[in-house]
Amino acid sequence: DTGVSQDPRHKITKRGQNVTFRCDPISEHNRLYWYRQTLGQGPEFLTYFQNEAQLEKSRLLSDRFSAERPKGSFSTLEIQRTEQGDSAMYLCASSARSGDPTDTQYFGPGTRLTVL
Amino acid sequence: AQSVTQLGSHVSVSEGALVLLRCNYSSSVPPYLFWYVQYPNQGLQLLLKYTSAATLVKGINGFEAEFKKSETSFHLTKPSAHMSDAAEYFCAVSDDQAGTALIFGKGTTLSVSS
Numbered sequence: 001d002t003g004v005s006q007d008p009r010h011k012i013t014k015r016g017q018n019v020t021f022r023c024d025p026i027s028e029h030n031r032l033y034w035y036r037q038t039l040g041q042g043p044e045f046l047t048y049f050q051n052e053a054q055l056e057k058s059r060l061l062s063d064r065f066s067a068e069r070p071k072g073s074f075s076t077l078e079i080q081r082t083e084q085g086d087s088a089m090y091l092c093a094s095s096a097r098s099g100d101p102t103d104t105q106y107f108g109p110g111t112r113l114t115v116l
Numbered sequence: 117a118q119s120v121t122q123l124g125s126h127v128s129v130s131e132g133a134l135v136l137l138r139c140n141y142s143s144s145v146p147p148y149l150f151w152y153v154q155y156p157n158q159g160l161q162l163l164l165k166y167t168s169a170a171t172l173v174k175g176i177n178g179f180e181a182e183f184k185k186s187e188t189s190f191h192l193t194k195p196s197a198h199m200s201d202a203a204e205y206f207c208a209v210s211d212d213q214a215g216t217a218l219i220f221g222k223g224t225t226l227s228v229s230s
Contacts, residue, residue, distance in 0.1 A: 004159070033217055040125075042206050042220030043160070056217070091159065101148045101210035102167040105218060107159035 002026075004108035006092050012114045013082055020078045021111045025094030032075050033105060034067055036060065037089040049075060050098050082115045089113075118143040120190075120207045122221035130229050135179075135194040137224045139207030142188065148210040149190045150218065151181055155203045163205075166190060177201070202228045 005024045013019050025032050031050055035043035046065070047057045051072040061067075064082075069075040079086055089112050093105040123138040141147050148167055152160040164175025171183045181192045190207060204225050208218040 031216075035218075040222065042208070042223050043218070045211070045217040045219070048217055093160075095216075099216065101216040102165065103216070104162050104165065107152075107161070109157070109159045 004092055004094055004106050006090075006108040006111050008111060009109060010112050010114075012116065014116050015084060016081055018078065018080045019082060019113065020076055021090055021113075023075045023077070023092030023108060025074070025092070026096075026106055029094035029096050029106075030072075030098045031095040031103075031105075032069055033093040033095075034075070034077055035091040035093065037091055037110070038087075043091055046077075079113075082113075084115045087113055087115045118145075118147065118209045118211055118219055120149075120209050120219060120221040122205075122207050122224050124224055125222065126225045126227070128227040128229065129197045131199055132196050135192070135197045135201065135226065137192040137205050137207075137226065139181075139190045139192065139221060140188050141190060141207075141209050143209060149181075149183065150208045150210070151175065151179070151190075151192050152206045152208060152220075153203050154206065154223075160206065163192070197226075197228045199228050199230065202226055 007022045033048040034046040037043040049069040064080045067077045089110045091110045092108045095103045095105045097103045119142045121140045150165045151163040164173045166183045174180045206223045207221045
């Protein structure tokens, strides 16, 4: 069990550029979640997958954001035409059991995005 | 809609003193509650969770929390603080409307002085 990994750990980009982040969940975990955390706030839910299906998207996830989990393993989060307001820490989490509200979510170290 | 409120964005204690971090929840259904800790430049780590099996929940690193339905609270405590406990602590509730995604409070930063 190597834990949840995220790549890159840091990303600095200019406004208007596209960025893509990758998350590798714990092997065989069915659920994968993306959250966003801004300074001084708790993480906020963006979207989640059950295997390869994206089942829920938050209102925070504008049309510029897209997430995929093509083979039910790793996931990518892409932000198009980045804005300064997108600057945040993007966290990925995975859990083993689908639909169990008591199941533990294991978090990765996050990708810190800075938009200049 | 479910939510959690953490009272006090910053708590300071002396080493060896009692740690008390407050969390109140709002939920129309029986809640499932979690406490996570975040050390600088690291991801969130689960401390403990309430799953309705027992109201007093023991977690890692000597932390525990008590679920009190009458007070809608799930406060985190530790009898004796260590310097290594300095971190940010988040209370969260499992959202029954969004596939069990977690709804987090704003967090409480714990400082421990010698």
